[in-house]
Amino acid sequence: METGEWPEAVLKKETPIQVHYAQEIACALANSLRDLDISLREAARRTGVDRATISRTLEGETIADLATLALLEQGLHARLWPLFSPR
Numbered sequence: 001m002e003t004g005e006w007p008e009a010v011l012k013k014e015t016p017i018q019v020h021y022a023q024e025i026a027c028a029l030a031n032s033l034r035d036l037d038i039s040l041r042e043a044a045r046r047t048g049v050d051r052a053t054i055s056r057t058l059e060g061e062t063i064a065d066l067a068t069l070a071l072l073e074q075g076l077h078a079r080l081w082p083l084f085s086p087r
Helices: 017-036 040-047 051-059 066-076
Strands: none
Touching: 017 040, 017 051, 017 066, 040 051, 040 066, 051 066
């Protein structure tokens, strides 16, 4: 990271693209939880994704796989996968 704290931090240009995607997913997930006004526990109940996995995704400790993203998007009725934007 260049400056700031995850997930709002400014990443260095040379940061691997998957980290940029993980950051955008974490931001979208945090925004969805805030908009829905639900806890991690409630998000886990709605999505079938373990609360710890949701937490680790938000904290940038893991990059969610496609199956996890699909469950999160369906359960939260939210788009989490970032739109493509070239660096």
